[in-house]
Amino acid sequence: MSTIPRTLYEKVWDAHVVERRDDGSCLIYIDRHLVHEVTSPQAFEGLRAAGRRVRRPELTLAVPDHNLPTTARIDANGQELPIADRESAEQLGALRRNVAEFGVPYIDALSARQGIVHVVGPEQGFTLPGTTMVCGDSHTSAHGALGALAFGIGTSEVEHVLATQTLILSPSKTMEVRVDGTLGYGVSAKDVVLAIIGRIGAAGGTGHVIEFTGEVIRHLSVEGRLTIANMSIEGGARAGMIAPDEATFAYLKGRPLAPTGADWDKAVAWWRTLPSDAGARYDRSVVLDGSAIAPVLTWGTSPEDVVPITGVVPAPESFADPSKREAAQKSLDYMGLAPGMRMQDVPVQHVFIGSCTNSRIEDLRAAAGVAIGRHVADGVRAMVVPGSGLVKRQAEAEGLDRVFTEAGFEWREPGCSMCLAMNPDKVPPGERCASTSNRNFVGRQGPGARTHLLSPAMAAAAAVTGRLADVRELMG
Amino acid sequence: MEAVTRVSGVAYPWGAKNVDTDVIIPAHWLKTIKRSGLGQGAFETVRAQPGNIFDDPRYAGAPILIAGDNFGCGSSREHAAWALGDMGVRAVIAPSFSDIFSGNAFKNGIVPVVLSQEAVDRLVEVAKTDPVTVDLETMTVTTPFQDRFPFELDAFRRRCLMEGLDEVGLTLAKDTAISKFEELLDEERPWIMGERADAGIAVEGAGRT
Numbered sequence: 001m002s003t004i005p006r007t008l009y010e011k012v013w014d015a016h017v018v019e020r021r022d023d024g025s026c027l028i029y030i031d032r033h034l035v036h037e038v039t040s041p042q043a044f045e046g047l048r049a050a051g052r053r054v055r056r057p058e059l060t061l062a063v064p065d066h067n068l069p070t071t072a073r074i075d076a077n078g079q080e081l082p083i084a085d086r087e088s089a090e091q092l093g094a095l096r097r098n099v100a101e102f103g104v105p106y107i108d109a110l111s112a113r114q115g116i117v118h119v120v121g122p123e124q125g126f127t128l129p130g131t132t133m134v135c136g137d138s139h140t141s142a143h144g145a146l147g148a149l150a151f152g153i154g155t156s157e158v159e160h161v162l163a164t165q166t167l168i169l170s171p172s173k174t175m176e177v178r179v180d181g182t183l184g185y186g187v188s189a190k191d192v193v194l195a196i197i198g199r200i201g202a203a204g205g206t207g208h209v210i211e212f213t214g215e216v217i218r219h220l221s222v223e224g225r226l227t228i229a230n231m232s233i234e235g236g237a238r239a240g241m242i243a244p245d246e247a248t249f250a251y252l253k254g255r256p257l258a259p260t261g262a263d264w265d266k267a268v269a270w271w272r273t274l275p276s277d278a279g280a281r282y283d284r285s286v287v288l289d290g291s292a293i294a295p296v297l298t299w300g301t302s303p304e305d306v307v308p309i310t311g312v313v314p315a316p317e318s319f320a321d322p323s324k325r326e327a328a329q330k331s332l333d334y335m336g337l338a339p340g341m342r343m344q345d346v347p348v349q350h351v352f353i354g355s356c357t358n359s360r361i362e363d364l365r366a367a368a369g370v371a372i373g374r375h376v377a378d379g380v381r382a383m384v385v386p387g388s389g390l391v392k393r394q395a396e397a398e399g400l401d402r403v404f405t406e407a408g409f410e411w412r413e414p415g416c417s418m419c420l421a422m423n424p425d426k427v428p429p430g431e432r433c434a435s436t437s438n439r440n441f442v443g444r445q446g447p448g449a450r451t452h453l454l455s456p457a458m459a460a461a462a463a464v465t466g467r468l469a470d471v472r473e474l475m476g
Numbered sequence: 477m478e479a480v481t482r483v484s485g486v487a488y489p490w491g492a493k494n495v496d497t498d499v500i501i502p503a504h505w506l507k508t509i510k511r512s513g514l515g516q517g518a519f520e521t522v523r524a525q526p527g528n529i530f531d532d533p534r535y536a537g538a539p540i541l542i543a544g545d546n547f548g549c550g551s552s553r554e555h556a557a558w559a560l561g562d563m564g565v566r567a568v569i570a571p572s573f574s575d576i577f578s579g580n581a582f583k584n585g586i587v588p589v590v591l592s593q594e595a596v597d598r599l600v601e602v603a604k605t606d607p608v609t610v611d612l613e614t615m616t617v618t619t620p621f622q623d624r625f626p627f628e629l630d631a632f633r634r635r636c637l638m639e640g641l642d643e644v645g646l647t648l649a650k651d652t653a654i655s656k657f658e659e660l661l662d663e664e665r666p667w668i669m670g671e672r673a674d675a676g677i678a679v680e681g682a683g684r685t
């Protein structure tokens with residue numbers, strides 16, 4: 001073994017090389033494969049057509065999420081309710097048939113463990129430090145929060161992994177994003193990651209795997225880290241990783257699929273060797289001062305269009321790059337905003353608290369902390385969609401559901417929901433949504449929908465004030 | 477994937493330039509759960525026009541499509557290659573292809589043949605009445621009239637096509653290496669494989685409130 005200091009990414013990569021190829025690419029072993037209903041049907045069909053099987057079904061876990069309605073799934077008699085959208089029902093049915101045929105472990109829509117794949121993976125202990133992990137979904141980067149090398153793949157690659165448990169990959173460049181200092185009052189992981197993307201740009205991480213380091217990251221809970229790594233892809237990165245530490249181990253211990261007994265001890269011992277060595281070199285480094293990060297949100301149609309809540313809508317002329325100037329003008333037209341408008345004066349009609357970025361218990365606690373004793377403003381529809389059935393159950397045990405419903409929020413069943421509007425939860429054209437999700441692209445939350453990305457606490461603040469609001473004014 | 481050494485027969489004498497993936501398969505077909513059956517949606521907008529080439533009985537079921545520059549531009553959707561394959565096309569001849577499309581074509585056993593514009597023009601003429609042959613052995617496109625147009629292909633991809641190896645098939649040929657890696661993995665990191673992933677996760681249907 002070489003003595004050259006290595007980064008976390010390099011260590012995980014090296015531990016998974018099955019074979020090095022002449023052109024520099026490698027055959028990489030895949031330890032964990034998550035499957036959902038949208039990107040898997042053709043992959044299973046490919047296996048079927050070629051008479052192939054799933055090589056390691058036990059390293060695979062399937063769960064439906066994108067198409068599921070977030071309304072009740074069973075009636076008063078416990079009977080499963082049908083799904084109205086024919087194509088959604090068909091995709092969900094195909095997943096059920098495929099997992100049965102190929103023997104893939106599956107969490108059914110009616111199980112309490114069901115949820116968004118990227119919430120379910122860590123929650124079940126399926127996601128582990130130092131693993132290679134894939135899913136036919138770009139936000140697979142989330143799992144890097146636990147020190148996995150996790151990234152999204154296309155349908156042919158899904159089939160490749162199902163059949164061979166490997167992928168042919170070329171190594172990525174490495175980028176360190178260090179966030180120093182301590183976070184200010186009312187500032188959360190979501191603000192940090194939005195600030196990072198605002199800084200590096202939506203294509204800033206292209207070709208790189210980002211490692212998030214620094215005091216701020218180290219002090220974040222695993223759930224906060226998941227929020228950060230989740231959005232690595234919005235900064236263009238192939239994946240985002242955070243070195244596993246005591247917080248990671250404590251989070252994983254006792255989870256249903258986490259190792260136990262002697263295996264646990266052996267695993268922890270190996271995981272401790274994973275953090276980047278002193279002197280390891282990154283191809284690029286970016287440093288942010290955590291104490292300078294304010295609660296932020298997006299004003300445009302790219303996640304890099306970030307502004308502090310105390311700021312104003314920027315003027316297109318303020319961008320030096322002509323293509324950026326043009327894009328800004330287009331964004332403002334789409335968003336129905338004028339330069340110079342105070343962000344805090346912008347009214348909203350919808351609030352969405354959910355998605356794989358911000359639907360875990362800590363997110364719901366943060367939002368409930370703002371909602372408690374207040375009421376959703378007139379003319380605002382606000383919904384809370386827990387990331388999984390277990391998150392929902394936990395929130396109900398803590399009474400958060402009542403806080404939300406008494407404040408006039410809808411309390412719904414877990415799924416992707418209004419994050420991508422593939423199920424019936426959509427923002428109508430021209431209406432504005434304060435959303436804890438990860439993409440503010442044109443039409444992402446429904447055709448013509450206007451999205452502002454922000455933290456769960458900021459979303460709750462928008463719900464109760466009826467406008468984009470500075471959550472710090474509503475706290476304590 | 478079926479091996480392709482020779483594609484011979486009727487060819488659609490189309491020649492259209494800049495055929496994008498939306499033309500090959502419109503977006504509304506992407507919600508399908510199948511890779512097969514997309515032939516029905518292939519060239520839907522072209523087929524909406526009376527007298528179009530794809531519904532002309534003379535060319536029905538042609539295994540070759542002749543097109544113009546920049547074939548398959550637009551999105552990365554693999555559905556474009558799936559749609560062509562489903563309608564029976566095994567080779568596309570054009571002066572140039574989008575990179576992503578030609579990658580997808582190879583993955584799905586369709587030969588993208590790059591020939592000069594003059595050669596393509598000549599083939600469009602011939603194909604109106606006579607068959608065309610794409611031969612991977614000799615790396616030529618020929619017609620019954622002495623035409624002989626040599627073309628080039630990446631050696632690795634050519635081999636994949638000729639031996640019917642898709643990437644999955646190629647990797648499956650590495651079974652020994654993968655199995656060896658798994659043995660090592662089981663020793664060094666025993667928590668990755670084994671019983672654990674099945675424990676506690678069966679098809680769970682217990683009702684939730």
Ligand code: SF4
Pocket residue numbers: 065066116117118137139355356357415416417419420437438
């Ligand atoms: S919640 Fe949104 S981003 Fe996350 S997996 Fe679902 S659709 Fe994708």
